[in-house]
Ligand SMILES: Nc1ncnc2c1ncn2[C@@H]1O[C@H](COP(=O)(O)OP(=O)(O)O)[C@@H](O)[C@H]1O
């Protein structure tokens with residue numbers, strides 16, 4: 494769900510972009526390793542994994558004919574291109590991508606009109622990690638294909654019909670398959686020719702884009718790009734909901750079953766209580782204890798992801814630093830500035846309260862000091878971009894979205910915070926846990942072992958053995974909850 498449960502091969506302490514920019518990127522690995530202690534936002538190097546003997550495209554049903562299909566669907570209509578060769582290798586999975594495995598597919602083709610050989614790189618995303626069944630129950634794989642192939646397609650059409658450039662913060666989908674009622678459908682919702690295929694997404698590889706060090710978090714320069722991009726996404730989702738609601742019915746039909754054992758969830762929050770108790774914050778611990786039960790989580794979830802709210806937009810649902818990539822420009826002084834952004838990982842997108850995305854992004858990916866100093870500015874960037882996007886879609890913001898103001902957004906943030914902070918905290922807890930704590934939780938697939946592991950971890954944390962970074966981050970979140978009156 495939060496996309497933050499480590500797969501077996503994840504090495505969370507390392508920070509590496511996963512751009513996988515071809516074999517040339519492999520030579521960056523050594524530099525990336527040396528630099529990883531002191532990486533600033535936007536300075537991650539790229540790295541690819543080494544192909545392994547069993548890393549054959551056929552293993553995932555990728556035949557030469559299918560590669561030709563990827564190409565035909567990806568290139569503009571009417572092109573005449575023929576696949577000449579392709580290579581397949583894993584994207585190094587270092588600390589993220591916990592619900593999928595990703596491969597790079599490099600395709601060399603001949604453009605028969607231009608009589609030229611060209612190369613295109615795709616990222617192939619396949620189910621993987623420890624929670625494939627849960628992801629399927631929660632509709633994650635299906636939802637992502639539907640989002641890319643249908644919802645983003647509606648955005649594209651809305652923008653085109655207004656004569657607007659189609660500048661969407663998403664990679665383009667070349668091909669996708671989803672499992673629906675035991676059958677494999679392609680991204681258009683048609684029965685896939687080969688029913689032996691599994692779920693698969695084939696996306697344009699975002700060459701030239703990088704991920705930011707998730708432990709450092711965003712600086713103001715990045716937030717200035719992130720919030721407007723989020724606002725534009727929300728605004729398009731708002732128009733979709735208000736004016737073309739039936740075009741989102743396929744998204745609504747994606748199966749969504751809560752994992753049956755949510756007791757694990759409340760349990761996983763016990764360590765925060767331990768930190769608060771260790772820090773002597775007993776009244777805060779008592780308040781957190783009240784609001785972190787599994788029931789409270791379900792309530793909050795149901796209140797956030799419903800279409801029965803005053804303001805409903807599409808909500809990305811997992812919009813944190815690890816699910817965004819940036820392109821940079823370098824100014825005269827050699828300083829790099831982010832100038833373009835892409836959102837990844839549309840697995841949890843649904844209609845709901847836009848404040849969720851803001852809260853989740855802020856708490857997981859920025860520091861409290863930055864928010865304290867600039868929070869209203871940040872919200873004003875969001876409001877301005879939302880407004881511009883509505884105008885670009887031919888709408889009158891004052892009529893279609895009379896609620897849109899910084900003050901209103903501020904209160905929406907405060908209201909949603911008490912429901913939404915828990916999901917962000919889970920990500921933070923995972924991100925800043927020590928290797929020892931993580932392996933306690935994830936060393937076993939056995940559900941029975943989890944309560945014991947959490948008990949041991951809680952005891953360690955009560956004894957002050959939580960990482961100092963995590964203590965600081967938890968206290969920052971608690972501080973924010975207090976400011977908004979969520980711990981009363
Ligand atoms: N289209 C893409 N181009 C380049 N890198 C990508 C692309 N898609 C994913 N990645 C890399 O893979 C990582 C995980 O991808 P994501 O879609 O978030 O998978 P998951 O759903 O498993 O979290 C991203 O953080 C990014 O580094």
Ligand SMILES: [Mg+2]
Pocket residue numbers: 496589590591815816837838
């Ligand atoms: Mg992800």
